[in-house]
Amino acid sequence: MIRPVLYLAFVLLFISGLSVAQQNPCPEGFRYAGTLQGSTAYMVPFSKRVDINFPENAMPDISYQQTKVHAEDGNIKEHSNLRPQDIPRGIHIVPYGNAGDGGWAVSNPDLKIVEKQADGRITRYAFGMQLYCMPGHLPTHTACEVNVDVCYKPKM
DSSP states (O other): OHHHHHHHHHHHHHHHHHHHHHHOOSOTTOEEEEEEEEEEETTOOEEEEEEEEOOTTOOBOTTOOOOOOOOEEESOGGGOOOOGGGSOTTEEEEEEEEOTTSEEEEEEEEEEEEEEOTTSOEEEEEEEEEEEEEOOSSTTOOEEEEEEEEEEOBOO
8 A cells, every 4th residue: 555655656746846847948047037929820920029027126147148049940041040149148048839841930039128216227127039930831730839938047
């Protein structure tokens, strides 16, 4: 009786550990700010700028610069010329998507100030990017999605 209970406890702990890991896609030492998302169906392309607000008083550490990024998948390179040095300092992005035989791409990252105190102290940033996806042509690929997990290295 004890073995099945121990086995069940181990499985539950393992699964909960996986779900925690999946909820935070950021490298160690970074904080998750949110996910930029876009999707479409029925062979209509998705192309839109999407923004997220950082938590209040979140200050990115500008000593960090992302060195590698995978900004497109499929045959749609004309929609992304993103280079790692184009990503604002202090920000780490993880783009991904699903478009069957179509494709997805991300471009034009931007970090902007959205709230500032009267004394000039910045209290909130927003990060945004242009997201694009094109559904495939096969009957089973009539939808697409594009996502970007956004992380920031907190200033200490």
